[in-house]
Amino acid sequence: MSYEIGTLPLETLIGPAMRATEALVRLDERLVHSPVRDGWIERTHFHDAVAAMWIVGDLVHLEDLVFRDEEMDLRTPTHELTRAQMVVRKRRRALSQARDWALGREGLRELSGRGGTAAAVLEPAREGEGAPAADSGDPWGEPEPDQLAEEFAEIDAVLSRSSRLLAGEAVPPRTAPQGDERLGILYDLDWDEDARLAEWRQVLDRRADLPAVLRAALALDAWHDIEVLQRGDWIGGVLVAAFLRQEGVTAHHLACLHVGAQKIPRERRRSGGRTERVVAHLDAMREAAAAGLKEHDRLLLAKERLEFLLRGRRASSKLPKLVGLVLSRPVVSTSMVQDKLKVTRQGALDLIGTLGLRELTGRGSYRAWGIV
Structure with missing residues (x-):
């Protein structure tokens, strides 16, 4: 489980690290004042989620994911589609918060899907923090359980166990998951995610002297090598993307690391x-x-072309809103246009025809349009 960094061949790594940094910073600077930034970000959430499922061997259709996100499913959602939607939601959540939120206590707890003990491994409570509130009185005369004290006691236990594991001591395996109601039939109870998460977090701090992009690459490699979580291997890509944002490399967007990994052969x-x-x-x-x-x-x-079609339109026209919707979604359906623009089905078809959008599904029913 331990990940040893050792001596790095900087003469081999520094060139790729500089090229990756240059490309990421150029994209981020392009997005700062871009008129399509918000739409671009929304679209990339979907593309990265589909790529994340592809990397683990699951096929998710982009249009199905968009409809699932809008709660307009064409069929019963599959397990893979549900997980892809989770990627979209977690990316949105990470980007909507402060830069240092994702790798902090609350952020890691939420993004990793762990209980309250997971993120505490990375950020122990400071002295005097979270003092229990004054007793408000129990009408039945029974004292209420101090849940905060119990949580901190569990945090202390996890920190102690993690420290002993990292020190090389023999620690007996747990017989049940802590702070967690997951079924043992689906999860290995001896799989100590808390200790693995602590070890992975130390990889980020161990070589703080290295460039941020190189540290991110090491963190990605360590995530797969340590096998931090039993379920949700894609979470590592979201956390590392949040780390790049925290370090200011991608200050204005969340990098689509799964899209990039999709273009690299698995053998590499x-x-x-x-x-x-x-x-x-x-x-x-x-x-x-x-x-x-x-x-x-x-x-x-595409935005410039579509805005050319808006010239001379009435101020009450709904076409500008449709342009914004099309730019923020890989595909749109008549139901989506009806719901967002509050028009009839025929009105939605007329608006779509006015913009000349391309039909992407090739089906007679459940058609969807988008920008090609």
Whole structure:
């Protein structure tokens, strides 16, 4: 479980790290004052979620994910589709908070899907923090349980166990998950996620002298090597993207690391040599930034073309709202247009026809349109 960084071949890593940093920073600077920034960010959430499922061997159709997110499913959602929607929600949540939220106590608790003890491994409570509130009185004369004290007691136990594990001591396995009601038939009860999470977090702090992008690549490699969580391997990509945002490399967006990894052969990402894997992660970051730049320029051109069609329209026209909706979603359906713009079905079809959107599904029913 331990991840040893050791001596890094900087002469091999510094070149890919600089190229990845340059690409990510260029994309971030392009987005600062971009008129399509908000739409671009929303679209990338969907693309990264689909790529995350593809990497673990699951196929999720982009249009199904968009409809699931809008609660307009065409069919019963599959397990893979539900997980992809979870990726979208967690990316939105991480981007909506402060830069240092995701790797803090509350952020890690929420993003990793763990109980209250998970994030506490990374950020122990400070002295005097969270003092129990004064007793408000119990009408039945029975004292209320001090839940805060119990939580801090469990945090202390986890920290103690993690310290002993990292020190190399023999620690007996747990017989039941702590702070967690998950079924033992689905989860290995001996899999100490708290200790693994503590070890992974130390990888980020162990080499603070390295460039942020190189530290992010090491964190990605450590996440897969340590196998932090039994379920949700994609969470590591979201956390590392949040780390890049925290360090200011991608201050105005959340990097689509899964989109970049999708363009790197699996043989490189899962190579037997650590240096080869880290270089592959750095190249994936560069590919993610390059794909983001292409998508941004494509959206910018599409926005200019669509706005040309708005000239001379009445001030009460709903076409500007439809343009905003199309730019923020990979695909739109008539039901989505009806719901967002408050028009009839025929009105939605007329608006879509006015903008000349491309039909993407090729089906007679449940059609969807988008920008090509």
